[in-house]
Amino acid sequence: MERIVTGDQMQLLDKYTIEEMGVPSLVLMERAGLSVFEAIKKEGFSLNKILILCGSGNNGADGVVLARLLHLAGYCTDVCILGKPEKFTKEMQKQIDIGKNYGISFVKSFHISEYTVIVDAVFGVGLSREITGNLKEIILELHKFQGKIVAVDIPSGICSRTGKILGCAVKADLTVTFAYGKTGLFLYPGAEYAGKVVIADIGIYAKPEILPKPEIFTYTKGDLKEIRRKRDGNKGSFGKILLIAGSKDIFGAAYLSGMAAMKTGAGMLKICTHKENKVLFSCFPEAMLLCYEDDENITKELSEGFQWADVIGIGPGIGLGKQAESLLDTVLSQGTKPLVIDADAIGMLKGRTEQLKNYPNEVILTPHLGEFSRLTDISIKKWKENPIKITQEIAKTLSVVLVCKDARTVISNGDKNIYLNLSGNDGMASAGSGDVLTGMILSLLAQGKDGLKAACLGVYLHGAAGDLAAKRKGRAAMLAGDLIDAAGQILDEV
Ligand SMILES: NC(=O)C1=CN([C@@H]2O[C@H](COP(=O)(O)OP(=O)(O)OC[C@H]3O[C@@H](n4cnc5c(N)ncnc54)[C@H](O)[C@@H]3O)[C@@H](O)[C@H]2O)[C@@H](O)CC1
Numbered sequence: 472m473e474r475i476v477t478g479d480q481m482q483l484l485d486k487y488t489i490e491e492m493g494v495p496s497l498v499l500m501e502r503a504g505l506s507v508f509e510a511i512k513k514e515g516f517s518l519n520k521i522l523i524l525c526g527s528g529n530n531g532a533d534g535v536v537l538a539r540l541l542h543l544a545g546y547c548t549d550v551c552i553l554g555k556p557e558k559f560t561k562e563m564q565k566q567i568d569i570g571k572n573y574g575i576s577f578v579k580s581f582h583i584s585e586y587t588v589i590v591d592a593v594f595g596v597g598l599s600r601e602i603t604g605n606l607k608e609i610i611l612e613l614h615k616f617q618g619k620i621v622a623v624d625i626p627s628g629i630c631s632r633t634g635k636i637l638g639c640a641v642k643a644d645l646t647v648t649f650a651y652g653k654t655g656l657f658l659y660p661g662a663e664y665a666g667k668v669v670i671a672d673i674g675i676y677a678k679p680e681i682l683p684k685p686e687i688f689t690y691t692k693g694d695l696k697e698i699r700r701k702r703d704g705n706k707g708s709f710g711k712i713l714l715i716a717g718s719k720d721i722f723g724a725a726y727l728s729g730m731a732a733m734k735t736g737a738g739m740l741k742i743c744t745h746k747e748n749k750v751l752f753s754c755f756p757e758a759m760l761l762c763y764e765d766d767e768n769i770t771k772e773l774s775e776g777f778q779w780a781d782v783i784g785i786g787p788g789i790g791l792g793k794q795a796e797s798l799l800d801t802v803l804s805q806g807t808k809p810l811v812i813d814a815d816a817i818g819m820l821k822g823r824t825e826q827l828k829n830y831p832n833e834v835i836l837t838p839h840l841g842e843f844s845r846l847t848d849i850s851i852k853k854w855k856e857n858p859i860k861i862t863q864e865i866a867k868t869l870s871v872v873l874v875c876k877d878a879r880t881v882i883s884n885g886d887k888n889i890y891l892n893l894s895g896n897d898g899m900a901s902a903g904s905g906d907v908l909t910g911m912i913l914s915l916l917a918q919g920k921d922g923l924k925a926a927c928l929g930v931y932l933h934g935a936a937g938d939l940a941a942k943r944k945g946r947a948a949m950l951a952g953d954l955i956d957a958a959g960q961i962l963d964e965v
């Protein structure tokens with residue numbers, strides 16, 4: 472598990488480290504400059520001639536430290552200060568004085584074609600408004616640069632909280648960010664502008680009690696160890712899933728979702744679907760079936776299913792018709808086990824939010840942004856302006872674990888910890904991918920994880936499987952079904 476912070480949180484951590492822990496600001500800055508110096512050398516960029524563009528704040532001061540280190544190591548380096556002298560922080564002034572003592576080259580103007588690497592130390596997490604005027608022109612000119620661009624802490628122009636472009640932004644090949652990843656480096660479009668992100672330890676450590684909430688975290692492959700199988704387990708101990716999925720014209724969703732659940736370790740699966748889908752399950756004999764005919768009332772059979780199951784899933788491919796509504800009502804009124812609601816079932820939740828809040832166990836909702844927007848009347852644009860806060864607020868209002876699915880999925884149970892997912896790729900944006908995720912989350916719930924854990928681990932695993940499938944098949948050619956086998960292999964490796 473790794474922590475991610477907003478720019479505001481980072482500034483508090485800087486302040487705490489300097490004022491409470493007593494580490495001088497210049498010491499942190501020296502480590503910051505040194506970490507960029509090492510990252511640039513490690514990347515193997517051609518370092519024939521380097522230009523460092525500096526603002527007047529402490530991001531600029533990091534840039535001047537870097538210039539000194541490069542100069543002393545024998546690299547041909549120019550510094551151009553774009554910020555106004557009257558705005559220099561005291562650290563910036565100090566770094567300029569030190570740099571002059573060491574004879575580094577300060578230039579007033581430049582031609583980008585003379586350089587092989589340009590370093591952006593104009594704005595860091597202190598960027599507070601849109602970039603305009605001359606500075607904007609310079610940043611836009613950098614888009615034509617043929618060499619490599621390295622951003623110090625965050626590309627100038629990217630909002631460190633939301634990843635939004637504030638007027639214009641530097642497009643970096645490499646971003647060396649300090650202490651913790653910033654949300655703006657991972658949310659789009661910021662993620663695209665950041666290039667490769669390296670997180671450098673400069674001696675700042677978060678004390679959770681001084682961080683304003685919500686706290687944001689992400690998973691990496693090592694966290695999947697939490698879903699290691701018990702060697703002495705039996706099919707009962709890996710959990711029983713009742714999955715209500717598919718309808719008369721749609722059969723693939725039930726198949727993909729069920730297969731994903733079984734192939735990520737669930738013990739037993741019963742699929743409740745329309746009778747016409749029966750034939751499909753001849754090639755999936757591991758699943759038990761509960762079939763209904765047109766307009767058939769299966770409330771009694773479903774109630775028995777609720778007793779049998781450890782967890783319940785409803786939604787993939789069930790359609791939006793009367794029968795689907797009645798299935799959802801039966802689940803909401805009679806179900807007692809942890810519940811995952813996805814796809815079409817989310818589409819029918821509007822007007823049923825009271826039932827949702829009164830459900831006697833954990834509920835996980837997995838909307839994509841279109842479904843989220845229809846359910847809450849919050850536009851996708853508005854969500855993207857503040858994904859962390861909005862996800863948290865809606866999760867709290869609905870009393871659910873909310874999984875807002877996007878290129879960067881955000882998960883919250885309304886409490887102070889928010890999960891931001893970094894695995895996955897655009898190859899997963901194809902039919903059936905969401906059905907597979909539902910199956911994986913159900914499987915982890917069935918294996919005993921609580922709602923938030925099952926959702927976060929499931930989303931991480933789903934993305935990691937997407938990354939492996941992309942490697943094997945290519946992002947355009949990979950299919951939702953490819954995620955299932957890839958996930959199995961990943962789980963076996965941890
Ligand atoms: N001692 C510290 O506090 C440390 C700071 N560090 C660096 O310092 C950065 C933060 O420094 P600062 O807080 O000084 O902020 P920045 O250096 O990011 O920028 C602040 C300056 O930019 C101006 N500004 C903001 N938006 C503008 C806009 N749109 N157009 C024109 N001017 C604008 C502000 O008025 C201010 O002068 C971090 O990103 C990091 O790179 C690191 O060296 C670690 C230690």
Ligand SMILES: [K+]
Nearest residue numbers: 591594625627
């Ligand atoms: K920067």
